[in-house]
Amino acid sequence: MFKRHKKDIAGWIIMAPSIILFVFFLWEPLLASVVMSFYSAKGIRLERFVGFQNYIEVVQHPDFKAAFFNTFLYTFWSLVIGFLVPIILAIIINEIIHFKGFFRVSVYLPNVIPGLAVAIMWLYIYRAGKTGLLNILLGKLGFPPQAWLTKSHLVIPLIVLFMTWRSAGATTLIYLARLQGIDPELYEAATIDGAGIWARLKYITLPQIYNLARTLLILQIIFVFQVLYEPLVLTNGGPNNASTTLMLLVYKYAFEKFDYPKAASISVIIALILLLLTTVYNRLVKVNEE
């Protein structure tokens, strides 16, 4: 018994620093946040247990409904606009013979720039009037200048476009790594059997990246569901709440109103929704496989 444990000691010692860090910087704050959502507080000093009062108040707040549905809209648009982009990019780069390294670096570049800087850059792109970059470009083609981010039905897709531009590169690299791991003999065999490029794509490439795509899909949902700084910088949630999100509400409760318990309760709600989505998704996928 003791001997077995003794064998584990080295493992535990190796893990200890990360476990301590995790406990201290992730699990403890996470728990504290859940606890806080059930209390009233002054600043971050808990005062008394209030049950679900915070939850009731945030849900009843007029901004909640808009934020709730918008967050799903962001996720929806991010899948429509952004899910296939990295797959296509990866396949193209994989097929390229010359300058492969150059393209690989290029798609990843937007990730290197700090997030806020990029957001501000896109603010110039979408800027209204004759000085906006997009308007300048479209102006050359004869289109009148538009106030892009003020169109309530367009604002979320526009923000998602920016998010895709920013993060597609990193995902592309993951797909690319998987693509390069595919045994070339499969392609050779298929070519000998007379398969064209589309058949090879359909019968070899896509099945090979299916599992990876499945994981990345759910990761993307989790990531986009927590969209915060893009709308914060570009529109501050406007016009008339058309681009506000649940995380933006969290931010506003925490840093504009100093109402931390309410911020915590929305965070818990977000976590629950994501948990639910992930479970349902995994179930569906499993059913499909069986």
Added chain:
Amino acid sequence: MKKFLIFFLLLLLIFNGSEIFAQKKIVLKLGMWPEPTLKSDIEMFEKWKKEFEKKYPNVQVVPATYKYSPDTFVPLAESGNLPTIFETWFTEPQKLIAGGFVKDITNELKKKGWDSLMNPSVKQILSKNNRIYGVPRDAYALGMYLNLELFEKAGLMNPDGTPKYPKTWDELAKFAKIIKDKTGSAGFCLLAKDNAGGWHFTQIAWNFGAKLEIQKDGKWYANLNSPEVVAAMNFVKDLKWKYNVLTDDPTSEDWGSGFEAIATGRAAMYLGAQDAVNQPTQVYGMPLDKLAIVPVPAGPKGHQYSLMGGTPYMFSAKATSDEIMAALNFLEIMGKAPVVTPESLAGMKADAENRVKNGVPVIPSFPAWIAKDWLKAQEEITKQYRNVDMRLYNDYYNWIKKPNVLRPEEPYLTQDMYAELTKVLQAVVTDKNADVKKLLDVANSNLQKMLDMYVNKKK
């Protein structure tokens, strides 16, 4: 080992010893100490610090530059690292008091006799349940900033070099149109990005005769969809769709960008108060002779209010009474307290000199204190260092001195109310077919819901 122990004990003794000495000195951490880049401001503070420490040798002044920002404030306060005294925004006092972050300084103010010298409307902003939590650095009263270069280009100047400015909102629309047609710049800069949008709109709506919150039988009611508010909102809508005189995208304009618009000639008129006069000039380099501040235009029925508030100094909740007294004494040296002493006079002068050096108009501040001798001293110093043509400001100052012109902000959930109004503003400046009444109905019921949830329930 023994040697080590003795050494250790000695070390402990030294440390404790010095701590005992240090405890005798009161430590005053000054949050309003200027940022390292503001060289001449720092020189001024160094001088004040030296004087102060000579006068109060038991106090040690420690620079602890803190530029208030909501996302750094709470961690700083909760970890006990807040400076003894710091400057915050005029929107924050009630929030900071409610969160228990700031110290009740009523007793200290009474000891100084300053509690009765504070401008009553300003005192109200800084108080809760008759306890006072701050002192005003400045107070502000909204007026209208003009870019005179655009007025000149549009031919809207009198022969004597003063601007012909709009006296009513109707005139404003016409003037703005002329400016837009003749110069291509926006006539008026409307804010619709964040709560400042609702704040400015409140000023417009008041002049259209609106009252945004009313009390009836001890309960508070939202009043955002009254005919007056609808008229004001329709006016704003017209500025965008009928006259087309706003900047390219009002939903991207906030308090700071408005001053940038005025300074750079992107817009000709903008609501702003006298306390922000360094924004277009020092920050955005506007020449002093191209700036004027005039009264806010009157509404259709002649209402002409000026929304007023104050920029406060507040104090760390963890500060001791001695530290608070030290902080108040420092304000005396800076000339920000309602007392006239050689030091405070020198403080006011230093401030005025510094403004001249940085190209900021030396104009009267808004009377945050009502101590007569202090007001007089301030007036004289302002006169002495004058660097602008006062004819460009006189109408504004004469106007806010009139009775019943100044009006403090609506009392409850003010920021939430501004947020609701901002949403409506965003809708009307982005949608030509926006139904103003319907949008305001929604805003009104939203605000009512919040009033019932947070204000009426607790009474």
